[in-house]
Amino acid sequence: MDGKYLVIDKEILPDVFEKVLEAKFLIKTNKVKGITDAVKKVGISRSTFYKYKDYVFTLSEGTRGKKVTISLLLSHKMGVLSRVLEMISENKANVLTINQDIPINEIANVSITFDISNLMTNIDTILKMIKAIPGVEKVDLVAME
Structure with missing residues (x-):
């Protein structure tokens, strides 16, 4: 372990x-x-x-100055990924990498890693806010470093 x-x-x-x-x-x-x-x-x-x-x-307290990777399933509609990235940016997280698969059956698998050193809220709140964006089908916390 x-x-x-x-x-x-x-x-x-x-x-x-x-x-x-x-x-x-x-x-x-x-x-x-x-x-x-x-x-x-x-x-x-x-x-x-x-x-x-x-x-x-709390999860975010223990991870100041660290990185988070989330996995998302997004509807293949214009602006969905942009709204997710905007939500991350508005909360003072810094996007480091974005990996997106080609959409299959109108759903794209996206992985985003971002720096949470200056995060204005906690990870749970960010995930809930992202889940509330129209076109976001699923959000999972993959890793925290």
Whole structure:
């Protein structure tokens, strides 16, 4: 098994991990005065926060300065790929490579790798926004580096 990180659905984890993330968010966005206020607000102890704060992070937090590859199935209609690229660019990601197969049965398989160093939101949000574009049939996260 490569690497030391795992991607795990939060549904199977104890609530404490999500509460640590909530506390970190409150602190980062200045919605609380400090760690003591943040942990009180989310309902965990300071020791729990300190125990996990450097080990629990959202997918996009843990990948700053990294690359993401997504795979898409796009309808063979004018402007669909352009709108996907525009969505990526609007969120301050930098497209590195685009690979597109010839459309078969009016569907094209596209792979896009982009740099998320300056991403304005998280990967989940970007994927949801791309899925909402008319003509995008499917989006999958292939890899994060």
